[in-house]
Amino acid sequence: MTPQSFPFSKNRYFPRKRMRSSDFIREQAYVERKLAFLSQWDFGAGVALGLEVQRVDGDSLLVSPGFAVDGYGRWLIVDEPAIYRIRALHGFDALHGETALLWLAYHEEHTDPMFVPGDQGEVREYAAARERFSFYLTDMRLLPEAVGRSTLFSDVILFEDEDLRIRQVIPRILPGHGLVQIRLIVESFRAEPLDIALRYSPELPGVQAAEGGQPLGFDQSIRLGAGETTLTLTGKLDTTAQAVLLSLPEKGFLLEKRGLPLRAQCHFREEFPVVSGNPLAALERRLLSQDPQELWNDAAEDIPLAGIRLLRCGDQTMLDSVFPLAQSRRAVLPCLKEQLLECGAFFPGPPPAERPAAGDLAPAAAISEPQRQMATGTVILNAGLHLQEGNILCSDEIAHELGPGAVFIEFGIENVYPAVGTDRNYTDLLLGDASLFTQASGTYERGFDRGVRIHPEKGTFELAVRLKGELRQAALRLRWFAWRAEEHASHQMPVGTLLRLEPDVTRVAPGASVNFIPVFERGLGAPCDFLIPDKQSGVITENGIYTAPEKDGLYQVCAQIKDRPETRVNAFVIVRTWMEGTEHGAGSL
Numbered sequence: 001m002t003p004q005s006f007p008f009s010k011n012r013y014f015p016r017k018r019m020r021s022s023d024f025i026r027e028q029a030y031v032e033r034k035l036a037f038l039s040q041w042d043f044g045a046g047v048a049l050g051l052e053v054q055r056v057d058g059d060s061l062l063v064s065p066g067f068a069v070d071g072y073g074r075w076l077i078v079d080e081p082a083i084y085r086i087r088a089l090h091g092f093d094a095l096h097g098e099t100a101l102l103w104l105a106y107h108e109e110h111t112d113p114m115f116v117p118g119d120q121g122e123v124r125e126y127a128a129a130r131e132r133f134s135f136y137l138t139d140m141r142l143l144p145e146a147v148g149r150s151t152l153f154s155d156v157i158l159f160e161d162e163d164l165r166i167r168q169v170i171p172r173i174l175p176g177h178g179l180v181q182i183r184l185i186v187e188s189f190r191a192e193p194l195d196i197a198l199r200y201s202p203e204l205p206g207v208q209a210a211e212g213g214q215p216l217g218f219d220q221s222i223r224l225g226a227g228e229t230t231l232t233l234t235g236k237l238d239t240t241a242q243a244v245l246l247s248l249p250e251k252g253f254l255l256e257k258r259g260l261p262l263r264a265q266c267h268f269r270e271e272f273p274v275v276s277g278n279p280l281a282a283l284e285r286r287l288l289s290q291d292p293q294e295l296w297n298d299a300a301e302d303i304p305l306a307g308i309r310l311l312r313c314g315d316q317t318m319l320d321s322v323f324p325l326a327q328s329r330r331a332v333l334p335c336l337k338e339q340l341l342e343c344g345a346f347f348p349g350p351p352p353a354e355r356p357a358a359g360d361l362a363p364a365a366a367i368s369e370p371q372r373q374m375a376t377g378t379v380i381l382n383a384g385l386h387l388q389e390g391n392i393l394c395s396d397e398i399a400h401e402l403g404p405g406a407v408f409i410e411f412g413i414e415n416v417y418p419a420v421g422t423d424r425n426y427t428d429l430l431l432g433d434a435s436l437f438t439q440a441s442g443t444y445e446r447g448f449d450r451g452v453r454i455h456p457e458k459g460t461f462e463l464a465v466r467l468k469g470e471l472r473q474a475a476l477r478l479r480w481f482a483w484r485a486e487e488h489a490s491h492q493m494p495v496g497t498l499l500r501l502e503p504d505v506t507r508v509a510p511g512a513s514v515n516f517i518p519v520f521e522r523g524l525g526a527p528c529d530f531l532i533p534d535k536q537s538g539v540i541t542e543n544g545i546y547t548a549p550e551k552d553g554l555y556q557v558c559a560q561i562k563d564r565p566e567t568r569v570n571a572f573v574i575v576r577t578w579m580e581g582t583e584h585g586a587g588s589l
Contacts, residue, residue, distance in 0.1 A: 008033060036073025043069045044147060046303060046331040051078060053102060053306035054380065057475055058318035060085050061102070062416055063135065063305065069331045071301040074106050076133045081416060081427075084135060086308070086319050091137040098310050098320075099140040099162055099189050105302040107134055135305075140189070143304055143325070151287050154272070158248070158264045159255055164188050164196070164224065166255070168268065170246065173283050176276045177238055179210055184231040188224040189307055191321030191382075197221045197256035198231075202268075206244045207235035227324040237274065245271050321382075374483040375401050378414060379463065381476045389469050393476065397460040400482035404459045409452045411463055411480035429479055496520035498528070501544075501559055501571035508548050510575055516544040518559050518569075528559045538573070548575045 010030040011023055050066025062083050068076045086092055089102075110126035117123070142157070149155065152172055159166045167185040174180050182202070188194050201217040209216050216235055237244070246269075253264035275282045309320040377400075381393040400407060412431035433447045447468035454461045463478055502517045518528045530540045537555040540546040546557055552575050560568040 039069050039073035039075065040147075042334060043331045045069050045071045045073075047305065048331040048333050051104065051305055053308075053322050054477075055319055055322045055382075055475055056083060056416065056477070058311075058320075059087065061308070061319060061322060068104060068303045070104075070106050070303050072106075074131075076104060076106055076131075076303065078104075078133060082135075083416060086137070086310075087317075089135055089137050095137060095139055095310070095317075097139055097162065098312060100137050100308050100310065101140055101143075102305045102308055103136050103138065103302045104305050105134050105136060107132055137308075140307065148287050148290070151290060152283055154270055156266060156268050158184075158253055158266060158268070159262065160265065161262075163190055163194060163257065166198075168202075168248070170270075170272065171279065171283065172272065172286070173279045174244065174272050174274050175237055175279045176240065176274045178279075179234055179236050180207070180279075182233040182235065184218070184233075185326065186222075186224060186229040186231065187326060188226055188229070189309065189323055190224075191226050191309065191323055194224045194257075195221065196224060199254040200231075201249075201252040202233075203247045203249055203252065204235060204244075205246075206239040206241065207237055207246075210234045210236045226321075228326050239274060240276075241274055243271050243273050245269070373402070374481070376479065376481045379478050379480065381463075381465065381478065389467055392464055392466045395463040395478070397455065397458070397462055398480070399460050400480075402459065402482055402484050405456055405484070407454060407456075407461075407482050407484050409454060409461050409463075409480060409482050411450065411452065411478050413448065413465075414477045414479040416477075496525065498526075498559070498561055498567045498569055500569050501557065504571045505574070506571075507574040507576060510548055510550045510552065510577060512548050514546045514548070514573065516540075516546055516557060516559065516571060518544070526561045529562055530557065530559050532557060538575075546573065548573060552576050 008030060009026060011027050047066060047068045050064050051068060052064045052066070054062045054064075056062050060083055062081060063078065065078050065080055067078075070076060108129040109132045110128070111130050112127035114125055114127050115122040116125050140162075154168075154170045154172060156168045157165060158168050165187045167187075169183045169185060171180065182204075184198075184200060197220070199217075199219045201219075204216055207216065216233055218231060218233075222229070222231075248264060248268040250263070250267075255262040273282075304325055306325060307323045309323065311318045311320045377398070379395050379398060381395060400409070410431070412429045415428040415430060432450075436447075449466040449468065451464040451466075452461055453464070461480075461482070463480065465476060465478070497520060499519045499521050502519050503514070506514055508514055516530065518525065520526070528544070530542065530544050530546075532538060532540055532546075533556055536549060536551075537557075538547050538549045540557060544559070549555070555573045555575060557571045557573060558568055559571075560566075
C-alpha cells in the first residue's frame with residue numbers, strides 16, 4: 001500500500017474558496033489513492049493479461065504486450081512487443097548468480113516543459129506526467145507472498161538451490177471430520193527437463209489415508225518441466241481434538257538430483273487448529289478479521305515477470321533460457337472470471353477435457369472440436385552457440401489440436417526486430433528460402449531447408465530445419481499453421497445421448513412463446529423432431545419454438561432424434577394467467 005494512504009483526504013469546497021496548488025495536488029492524490037485501493041482489493045497484484053517473456057537469442061529477450069497491477073494498485077500497460085538486450089537492462093551488472101528475476105516497474109515520464117517564476121528567477125517545470133514502465137533485473141530471491149496467503153496457508157520452503165525450489169503448503173485450519181490436502185509445490189528454474197527422485201513422509205497424527213487415495217507420502221521419480229509442478233497428498237481427519245501437531249522428521253525428506261542425495265533445509269513442526277464445522281468458513285473469518293493496512297505491508301511494489309538463467313564463461317555472460325514463475329503471482333480480473341462463469345452456463349453437462357498444450361503428446365482426438373479446420377502456434381528451437389552449416393534442429397512433438405487424421409502443415413521463421421528510428425517492433429514471417437530476401441531484415445541472411453513429419457494417429461507433428469550456412473542466432477522462433485481439407489474433416493465424435501429439453505419445466509402466460517433446446521451428453525448433437533401429444537396443447541415449430549394455448553393448464557412437449565422414437569424426452573409447460581399483485585410462479589394452478 002502506498003505510504004500514508006489512510007485516512008483518505010479530499011478537498012472541501014465552499015463559495016469563494018481560493019484554490020492553491022496544494023489543493024489541486026490533494027484532489028489528484030485522493031482520486032489516485034481511491035483507484036489504487038479498489039485495484040488492490042479487486043485485482044490483487046501481478047500480471048493480469050499477456051506479458052509473456054521469451055528468449056530471442058543469447059543476448060535478447062522478448063516481452064509480449066499485456067496488463068499488470070503493481071503493489072501500489074497502479075496499472076501498467078505494455079501496448080506492444082518489446083525486445084531488450086539483457087546487458088542494457090538496469091541491474092544486469094549487479095547480478096552474481098546464474099539465475100535472476102525480470103521485473104516490470106512503474107515510472108512517470110515528465111512532458112510539456114514550461115517555465116514558472118521562482119525565488120531566484122524562472123524555474124523549469126513540466127505540465128504533464130506520462131505513465132510509463134521499465135524493466136530491470138535482480139538476483140533470484142524469494143518473492144513476497146500474495147496478500148492474505150500467510151493468513152490462509154502454512155507455506156514452508158523445504159529445499160532450494162540453483163535448479164529448483166520445493167515448498168510445502170497446508171491450510172492453517174483443518175477439518176475435524178473430512179478430507180484435507182497437503183501439497184508440495186516444486187518450482188524448476190531450468191528450461192530443459194530435470195529428473196529427480198523424491199521421498200516425502202511427514203508425520204501426520206490423526207490423519208489417515210483417504211479411501212481409495214494415495215498413501216500419505218511420496219517415493220517416486222519425477223521429470224520436472226520448466227515452471228511449477230504440484231504434488232498432492234489427500235488425507236482424512238476423524239478427531240475431536242482442538243489441534244493437531246504436524247511435523248517432518250529428519251529422514252522424512254530425501255531428494256536425489258544428479259545422483260546426489262539431499263536433505264531438507266529446514267525443520268518443520270507446527271500446530272494446526274481443528275474445527276468441527278466448515279474449515280473454509282473459519283479461514284474466511286480469520287482473513288476478514290485482518291487489518292487491511294497490515295495485509296499489504298509486505299506487498300512488492302514492482303511486478304515479477306519471469307525467471308532467467310544465464311551462461312557465464314569468463315567475462316562473457318549469455319542468456320540461456322527463460323522460465324515462468326508460479327501461477328499464484330498473477331493478478332485476477334473478476335470481470336473476466338464472471339464472463340467465463342456466464343459462458344460456462346452455455347455448456348450443460350460435464351466440462352470438456354482440458355486441452356493439451358503445444359508440445360504435449362496427448363492425442364488431439366480427446367478434444368471435442370469437430371468444426372475446427374485450422375490452427376496455428378509457435379515453437380522456439382534453441383540453436384546453441386556454434387551451429388554450423390548442415391546442422392539440423394528438430395522440435396518435440398506438437399499437438400495441432402485438429403484431431404487425428406491427415407492434415408497439412410506449413411511453417412516459417414518468425415523474426416521480431418526493432419523498427420529503425422522508432423520505439424516500435426516489426427515482425428517478419430520467412431517462408432521458404434530466407435536467403436532470397438536482402439539480409440532478411442538484418443537477421444537471417446542464410447537459407448534453410450525445412451521439413452515436417454506428421455503423426456496422423458496421434459494428431460501431432462514435428463518440425464525440422466537444416467542450415468545452409470553458419471547461424472548467428474542462438475534460437476529460431478518458428479510459426480506453424482495446420483489445416484484440414486474438407487474431405488479429411490470426417491473425424492467426428494458419435495451422436496451423443498439425448499438427455500432432456502431445456503427448459504424441462506417452465507411457466508408462461510397464455511399465448512407466450514418458449515424456445516426448447518435439446519441437451520446431449522457424451523457426443524455431438526443431432527437433428528430432432530418436436531411434437532405435442534395433445535392437439536389442444538399449443539403449437540411447436542420444427543426448430544423447437546413453442547407457442548402456448550390461451551387456456552390455463554399443464555401441457556407436455558416432446559422431442560426425439562429424427563427417426564429414433566426410443567430417444568424421446570419430455571418437458572412440461574405450466575400456462576397460467578398472471579393475476580395482478582402476484583409474482584410469476586407463485587400460487588397453484
